Structures are given as C-alpha cells and as structure tokens.
C-alpha cells in the first residue's frame with residue numbers, strides 16, 4: 001500500500017452491481033475508517049456504463065420484473081430509488097411499481113456519478129481486463145492496452161447474453177440477442193410467424209413489444225419445460241423469522257453442513273410461524289399445469305391467499321447462504337428444480353400476465369414444451385421439433401433463453417488467467433469459489449485472498465446466483481466491509497512506522 005490511509009481499488013465490470021459497490025465502499029469507509037481515502041478505477045468496454053446488459057437504453061417494454069422499491073443502489077436505504085424517481089419526473093414508477101428498465105439504468109448512471117464525486121480519486125477506463133495477478137500485496141491488472149496496479153480488485157462481471165442451443169447463430173432471420181428490443185424487432189413483418197426460444201422474462205418482454213407493434217402473425221414460445229414466469233402475487237409486508245442466515249449458520253455449525261430436508265424444514269417453520277399453509281406451494285413446486293394453462297390458473301387464483309408464495313419469494317435473499325452450506329449431493333438434487341424456482345421467484349407483473357392470456361385467448365400466442373431441436377429447412381423456414389407436436393414452422397426466431405451462468409465472453413480470458421495462476425479455483429458447480437462472508441476469492445489451496453473479491457455471475461457455483469439486484473447489492477456491502485477492515489488491519493500491523501511518524505510530528 002502506498003499511503004497508509006489510502007486504498008486503491010480496481011472494479012472490473014461497470015454494471016449495476018458496480019454502482020452498489022461504489023456506494024457500499026463509501027458507506028463502509030465512513031463507518032470503519034473515515035480517515036481513509038478511496039481511489040477507485042473502474043474498467044468496462046461497454047457503450048453503456050453502469051447499465052450492464054439489462055438496463056441499457058431501450059423501448060419501454062423492457063420492463064423491470066421487480067418493484068422499483070427493490071432497485072436501490074444502497075442496501076441500507078431501500079427508498080433511495082424511489083426518491084430519485086420522484087425527483088426526476090418519474091414519480092409514477094416509485095414504490096410497488098414496475099418501470100422501463102432504461103429509466104432504472106438512468107438512475108444507476110446518476111447514482112454512479114454522484115458516488116464517484118464522493119470518492120477521493122476516481123477513474124473510468126473503457127477497456128476490457130484480460131488478466132490479473134497478485135504480487136507482494138499488489139494487484140497487477142492488465143487490459144489490451146497495458147498494466148495498472150492496485151491494493152484490491154473486485155470482479156463484477158456479468159453473464160453471457162447469448163443463448164443458442166440449436167446452433168442457429170448467423171442464420172438470416174435468427175436473432176441471437178433480444179436486447180435492445182429496438183434493434184431486435186427492426187425489420188419484423190407484422191404477419192410473420194414468430195418463434196421465441198425461451199419462456200422466461202425476456203420472452204415476455206419480446207411478446208409485449210410485438211403486441212405494442214400490433215403484430216398480427218402467430219407467436220410461439222418454445223422451451224423444454226414450458227414454464228412461464230409465475231404471476232407476481234400482491235405485495236405482502238413480512239420479515240422472515242425462521243428461514244434466516246443465522247438459522248442456517250447455526251444448523252451448519254451444529255451438523256457440519258445443511259441438507260435439503262433442513263431447508264424444507266426451515267421453510268415449513270417459517271410458514272407455521274406466519275400461520276400459513278404450505279399446500280398451495282407444493283402444487284407450484286411439483287406443477288401439473290404448464291404454459292397458458294398454468295398462467296390462466298395462476299391469474300384466476302392470484303387474489304386467493306398467496307401469503308405462502310410471497311414468503312417463498314422472500315427466501316431469495318437468504319438462499320445464497322443456504323446454497324453455500326448445502327451438501328453436494330443435495331445441491332445436485334436442488335439444481336433439478338432450478339427452472340421451477342426461477343419461474344416462481346422471478347415472477348412477472350400481473351398486467352403482463354393478463355396481456356399474454358389475452359393474446360392466447362385470441363389464438364395468437366401459444367407455449368410449446370418438450371422442444372428438442374430447431375433447424376432451417378430448404379425453403380428458408382425454421383422448423384422446431386417438440387414432443388407430441390407436428391413440426392412447427394417459423395419465419396423468424398428470437399433467442400430469449402438464459403445462458404444459465406455462463407460468464408460473459410468478455411470475462412473469460414481474465415477468469416482463465418486467475419485459474420491458471422492458482423489465484424482462484426473453480427467451483428464444482430460453476431464460476432469461481434469464494435469465502436461466503438467476505439466474497440474473497442479462494443486460491444488453489446483454499447486460502448481466501450484478501451486482495452481479490454468477486455460478486456455476481458462469477459460466484460454462480462458458490463451462491464447459485466439468482467441475479468436479483470437486492471441479492472447482489474447486499475454482497476457488495478460484505479465486500480466493502482471486508483476490504484476496509486483488511487485495510488485497517490494492514491495499517492495496524494505497521495506500528496513502528498506510525499509511532500515513528502507521531503514522534504517526528506511531535
């Protein structure tokens with residue numbers, strides 16, 4: 001470290017998570033070491049800094065799927081996003097409301113600028129980081145244009161936005177990236193029969209944009225499971241009392257890990273505590289309805305008692321810690337339910353569900369499950385094969401599926417460099433392995449690296465990342481705290497220096 005009370009920090013990736021990280025660093029500095037000056041350099045080649053892949057400028061149909069009151073860049077001040085929306089002429093989107101994601105992107109940009117102005121040093125470098133290494137307590141980081149060195153580095157890179165399960169990239173009328181919707185939908189003829197690979201939130205955005213464009217042709221959503229995002233239940237004020245990080249830590253400490261049964265038991269305890277029956281949840285977790293059928297059923301029952309479902313959604317914040325402690329056999333078992341969990345815990349707004357149902361009832365939209373292949377035929381049409389269906393033909397196909405937790409291709413050389421040097425180790429369930437409470441990278445010998453941290457997609461195996469912003473921003477709080485404390489300890493370990501300085505001054 002060059003100056004005893006200065007920390008130089010590299011942030012790799014300038015998406016929404018990086019904005020929360022800047023805020024968390026300032027907060028931890030103010031609490032832990034108000035005398036520390038923070039010098040932050042952010043690296044990202046993206047044309048839309050701070051928006052990441054999901055909040056860049058786009059059409060309004062690219063909508064948040066969570067209420068804007070969950071999008072604050074400050075984990076300790078949930079109302080921050082609402083205050084910005086109100087102050088910037090967007091009060092109608094504040095609170096329990098959904099907003100065009102580009103507006104939230106603007107909130108991220110403004111917040112980043114403000115946070116940067118509160119740092120003692122700040123630089124933004126529009127370059128991709130290709131490798132890094134730690135030598136003698138300094139992080140040496142390289143981009144295509146040269147090297148830089150820092151006290152600490154945080155990997156905040158996201159996931160790949162390309163999904164091409166049937167190898168259609170490059171085919172005419174195949175769109176591999178659905179965002180920005182503005183680009184993806186350019187040139188669509190209103191009578192074309194559209195196939196959309198995927199039945200998640202991106203597929204819903206596409207359908208809503210086609211609807212806004214008064215598309216007349218048929219639209220078919222295709223996937224293996226045919227599960228649309230569930231319909232978001234009415235908001236329910238409740239704080240988890242039993243399914244908590246502390247309860248999971250206690251179980252893990254007592255038993256050396258947790259099992260799926262332990263977690264199910266804790267969920268049941270939570271529901272008992274809230275005097276809520278688990279029965280409606282069982283029906284959702286082991287579904288026997290799919291596609292439009294399930295959508296119709298959910299819409300019909302969304303005003304019945306949905307407390308159990310609302311409580312399940314709230315478990316998302318605790319789930320990363322639960323996953324971390326889960327034994328490997330149960331992790332493999334739980335992974336088989338991921339699509340159901342995603343459908344339930346990343347639900348869509350009710351008005352969108354109603355819009356989809358309207359299109360289905362008009363005979364314009366359907367959902368097909370059991371899809372096994374898609375290719376282009378000699379006539380230039382796409383042909384999909386699905387269980388219990390005659391071949392399905394499309395004029396144009398969009399990819400709207402999830403690449404799972406495959407890292408952004410821009411980040412792959414960097415990750416490889418860390419693995420090759422042994423400064424990180426791969427997690428058996430994907431991404432890089434980390435220490436749970438600090439998000440420090442674990443090296444090849446399982447030692448936490450106090451100079452290297454990761455958040456988001458890179459931690460997918462350790463945390464089974466469900467990329468909700470509230471989950472990510474909370475982790476940035478842990479990182480900032482760990483970094484500031486480590487900085488303080490490093491200074492405390494140099495007593496002779498400090499004492500000498502005091503004597504000189506005296």
Ligand SMILES: Cc1cc2nc3c(=O)[nH]c(=O)nc-3n(C[C@H](O)[C@H](O)[C@H](O)COP(=O)(O)OP(=O)(O)OC[C@H]3O[C@@H](n4cnc5c(N)ncnc54)[C@H](O)[C@@H]3O)c2cc1C
Pocket residue numbers: 012013014015016017018043044045046051052053054055063064065066127128129130156157158159201202408410411412414455456457467468469470472
């Ligand atoms: C369609 C969609 C809608 C969503 N809607 C919501 C929502 O409503 N609410 C919610 O909570 N969450 C939502 N999410 C989840 C959302 O992705 C996360 O909340 C958030 O965007 C993650 O941000 P991030 O900064 O971690 O990653 P990203 O947004 O992926 O940003 C990572 C950045 O890292 C940069 N990068 C990668 N490699 C390098 C490198 N080697 N060097 C330098 N820079 C690099 C990239 O260029 C990118 O800008 C949505 C996700 C999708 C896909």
